[in-house]
Amino acid sequence: MNNKIITLVTGANRGMGLELVKELSKKGQQIIMGSRDFNKGQAAAAGIENVDVVQLDVTDNQSVKSACKTITDKYGKLDILINNAGAIFDHWQKPSEISQDSLRADFDLNFFGLINLTQTFLPLLKQSKQAKIINISSMMGSMTEALNPESEVYRASAVGYQASKSALNMFTVQLAKELNKENFPITVNSIDPGMVATEFGGSTPEQSKEMGAKPIDFGVARTVELATNFDNKDTATFSNTHGPVAW
Numbered sequence: 174m175n176n177k178i179i180t181l182v183t184g185a186n187r188g189m190g191l192e193l194v195k196e197l198s199k200k201g202q203q204i205i206m207g208s209r210d211f212n213k214g215q216a217a218a219a220g221i222e223n224v225d226v227v228q229l230d231v232t233d234n235q236s237v238k239s240a241c242k243t244i245t246d247k248y249g250k251l252d253i254l255i256n257n258a259g260a261i262f263d264h265w266q267k268p269s270e271i272s273q274d275s276l277r278a279d280f281d282l283n284f285f286g287l288i289n290l291t292q293t294f295l296p297l298l299k300q301s302k303q304a305k306i307i308n309i310s311s312m313m314g315s316m317t318e319a320l321n322p323e324s325e326v327y328r329a330s331a332v333g334y335q336a337s338k339s340a341l342n343m344f345t346v347q348l349a350k351e352l353n354k355e356n357f358p359i360t361v362n363s364i365d366p367g368m369v370a371t372e373f374g375g376s377t378p379e380q381s382k383e384m385g386a387k388p389i390d391f392g393v394a395r396t397v398e399l400a401t402n403f404d405n406k407d408t409a410t411f412s413n414t415h416g417p418v419a420w
């Protein structure tokens with residue numbers, strides 16, 4: 174079992190997380206599906222091979238610790254951590270009016286929760302010969318694209334969500350530099366999946382498609398590429414299927 178790639182995907186009971194579980198399990202990886210509602214995770218995992226489900230609410234420290242203990246006891250290492258769980262709590266609220274509650278909700282999950290989870294799992298990642306941390310970010314977090322009138326995200330306005338993904342990108346860079354400096358064989362990268370037809374933001378996948386969202390397999394393509402290529406030692410990058418994304 175120890176030779177198998179052990180991969181944890183957070184927020185994996187639906188959307189891109191579930192698609193990542195399906196595609197990476199087909200590639201022979203042992204997947205641990207993090208789901209904040211265990212029963213939803215079990216239902217979603219039905220029929221998929223090489224999958225364990227753990228209850229995992231990224232914003233709940235007890236849940237994060239307990240999931241880490243379960244995985245440590247069973248596998249003793251973690252090769253890939255895909256920080257996929259994420260949500261948007263503010264829509265079109267003016268930056269001059271956005272509530273503190275919305276801002277905090279965005280940051281609690283997409284930034285503070287993600288960092289706490291990553292810190293908790295780092296000792297387990299350090300047991301791997303070559304580990305990867307893949308942070309699912311968004312082009313919505315790119316300052317450069319937010320200022321580019323030609324960009325598909327130029328008109329978006331969700332300052333809490335966008336800032337939480339920009340902040341996540343800085344965590345990617347700084348953690349990558351720290352691990353590299355200390356010679357740990359762990360890469361840390363941010364991915365932009367693009368606008369993808371899931372239930373993200375409360376729309377149905379059909380509604381998202383009508384607005385131009387891409388199919389779900391397109392959304393996970395860059396992550397699958399990175400998660401299956403152990404020759405690629407790039408770290409501190411931000412990319413999508415087209416190549417590098419401007420920070």
Ligand SMILES: NC(=O)c1ccc[n+]([C@@H]2O[C@H](COP(=O)([O-])OP(=O)(O)OC[C@H]3O[C@@H](n4cnc5c(N)ncnc54)[C@H](OP(=O)(O)O)[C@@H]3O)[C@@H](O)[C@H]2O)c1
Binds near residue numbers: 208
């Ligand atoms: N879809 C897009 O267009 C798009 C674009 C750019 C980036 N992204 C990013 O891609 C990632 C996946 O999004 P998606 O489109 O697949 O969205 P989705 O269909 O809404 O799925 C989000 C997943 O995150 C889980 N989640 C929410 N809060 C959580 C928490 N506190 N702890 C653990 N899990 C939690 C959800 O679980 P429940 O079922 O329990 O709610 C669900 O499994 C997110 O990080 C998102 O920001 C999406």
